[in-house]
Amino acid sequence: MSDIVRIGMLGGGTVGQGVARIIRDTAHTIERATGHRIEMGPVLVRDASLGRPGIDPSSITTDPQAVLGNPDVDIIIEVMGGVDPTREWLVQALRSGTSVVTANKQLLARHAPELLAAAEEGGSELRFEASVCAAIPVIKVLRESLLAAEIESVMGIVNGTTNYILTEMRKSGMAYAEALTQAQDLGYAEADPTEDVGGGDAAAKMAILSSIAFHTRVSIDDVPHVGIDQLQGDDVDIAHELGFVTKLLGVARLVDGAVSVRVHPALVPGDHPLAAINGADNAVLLESSIVRQIMLVGPGAGGTETASAVVSDVLSILGSNPGSFLGGALVDAGRPMAQDGSLDSAFYLRIDVADKPGVLARVSSVLSDSGVSILTVLQRGEGEAARLVMILHRGPESRVTEAMAALRALPEVRDEPVLIHVVGDGQASA
Ligand SMILES: NC(=O)c1ccc[n+]([C@@H]2O[C@H](COP(=O)([O-])OP(=O)(O)OC[C@H]3O[C@@H](n4cnc5c(N)ncnc54)[C@H](OP(=O)(O)O)[C@@H]3O)[C@@H](O)[C@H]2O)c1
Numbered sequence: 343m344s345d346i347v348r349i350g351m352l353g354g355g356t357v358g359q360g361v362a363r364i365i366r367d368t369a370h371t372i373e374r375a376t377g378h379r380i381e382m383g384p385v386l387v388r389d390a391s392l393g394r395p396g397i398d399p400s401s402i403t404t405d406p407q408a409v410l411g412n413p414d415v416d417i418i419i420e421v422m423g424g425v426d427p428t429r430e431w432l433v434q435a436l437r438s439g440t441s442v443v444t445a446n447k448q449l450l451a452r453h454a455p456e457l458l459a460a461a462e463e464g465g466s467e468l469r470f471e472a473s474v475c476a477a478i479p480v481i482k483v484l485r486e487s488l489l490a491a492e493i494e495s496v497m498g499i500v501n502g503t504t505n506y507i508l509t510e511m512r513k514s515g516m517a518y519a520e521a522l523t524q525a526q527d528l529g530y531a532e533a534d535p536t537e538d539v540g541g542g543d544a545a546a547k548m549a550i551l552s553s554i555a556f557h558t559r560v561s562i563d564d565v566p567h568v569g570i571d572q573l574q575g576d577d578v579d580i581a582h583e584l585g586f587v588t589k590l591l592g593v594a595r596l597v598d599g600a601v602s603v604r605v606h607p608a609l610v611p612g613d614h615p616l617a618a619i620n621g622a623d624n625a626v627l628l629e630s631s632i633v634r635q636i637m638l639v640g641p642g643a644g645g646t647e648t649a650s651a652v653v654s655d656v657l658s659i660l661g662s663n664p665g666s667f668l669g670g671a672l673v674d675a676g677r678p679m680a681q682d683g684s685l686d687s688a689f690y691l692r693i694d695v696a697d698k699p700g701v702l703a704r705v706s707s708v709l710s711d712s713g714v715s716i717l718t719v720l721q722r723g724e725g726e727a728a729r730l731v732m733i734l735h736r737g738p739e740s741r742v743t744e745a746m747a748a749l750r751a752l753p754e755v756r757d758e759p760v761l762i763h764v765v766g767d768g769q770a771s772a
Contacts, residue, residue: 344416368653382401386409417442441467475547479651497594501642502624548593568606589610591608599677614765689761697723697728718733736766
């Protein structure tokens with residue numbers, strides 16, 4: 343690459359403006375460190391009439407080809423979002439030999455194989471650090487520092503909005519709806535929070551992380567996800583009383599050589615490293631027998647934080663040759679996806695039942711018929727009803743699924759039983 347490296351940018355919104363500012367303010371430092379002078383070139387937007395602090399107005403364009411078909415552009419930064427037409431544009435750029443840096447998790451979680459194939463064809467690079475956990479350099483750590491660490495599990499709080507809501511529910515006893523409104527008022531949640539609270543955002547990030555960690559191709563369609571929108575304040579409170587903290591977790595692990603990736607609420611023992619991650623912060627806990635545990639923590643969103651990860655990817659491209667060993671982590675080792683139900687887990691089970699003699703014995707016997715054993719029981723009478731809360735011993739999830747079907751059929755069971763994963767073996771101390 344020549345001494346002057348020209349950037350073309352698709353998108354000039356929150357992140358794009360942050361990128362332009364960082365490049366302008368750190369140009370000298372970057373030139374001293376890399377020998378390359380980075381210059382901002384054309385920036386594609388939809389509405390050219392809007393003011394965009396940090397971006398030179400003369401570089402604004404509404405013509406995609408001013409970026410994509412421009413022979414003066416050396417690296418393309420994609421910060422416009424969306425799957426179409428972004429996918430087609432990036433494939434075109436990568437195939438023609440232009441390296442791309444993107445922050446677009448939804449695109450990568452769906453179309454990484456096609457984009458990587460286009461990069462291979464064009465001898466270009468695709469970098470996407472900003473697509474997961476903003477400024478936390480988790481992808482770089484996985485694909486460079488821990489390339490040979492044989493990662494066995496990736497467990498993460500990868501959505502700041504839901505972590506903020508759960509933290510408020512636990513700290514101030516707020517109901518879910520109230521905590522969500524507060525998060526929206528403070529700008530931690532979008533007006534339409536579905537992607538965040540329904541677990542789709544975390545599932546996209548876990549698809550990307552597990553693809554790198556396990557050298558395989560995981561799509562968002564391979565990641566079953568349950569969000570926090572069905573979670574009840576009562577369960578968060580009871581879990582807290584029992585010594586657990588409720589989190590929305592992304593859990594990816596290798597099970598007998600197959601890959602299992604899921605997103606769901608989980609009870610985390612109070613002294614587990616992830617229990618201490620509060621507010622809108624993100625954290626990713628990486629485990630392998632070689633490195634034991636490594637946890638990366640930091641802000642998981644924000645225009646400047648995300649822009650910083652984008653600029654760092656540009657520097658990585660300057661510092662590495664296409665086709666170098668760094669491509670190795672993106673090789674597809676062809677691992678299969680694990681079958682649902684083939685995993686072990688401990689569980690929190692809450693059942694509201696009619697307060698009649700012998701109910702606890704009947705529930706216990708249904709669980710025991712399916713081979714599920716109980717670690718802890720809490721029973722509370724509430725008038726005509728009773729509430730049974732149990733922590734179930736770690737065991738095959740398929741047995742718990744079978745027991746749930748039988749429990750729903752008991753005449754004494756009043757509402758849908760609540761089942762939440764518990765991290766570890768069910769003890770409140772990790
Ligand atoms: N903001 C964050 O904290 C954050 C964190 C992590 C990842 N990301 C990712 O970063 C990307 C950018 O996010 P953002 O917050 O900067 O979004 P944003 O503020 O909405 O900016 C998007 C920009 O792209 C332009 N754009 C969108 N579609 C276009 C199209 N079809 N043709 C031309 N221009 C188009 C928009 O133009 P107009 O301005 O004219 O509408 C705007 O300038 C997304 O993929 C997002 O998921 C963001």
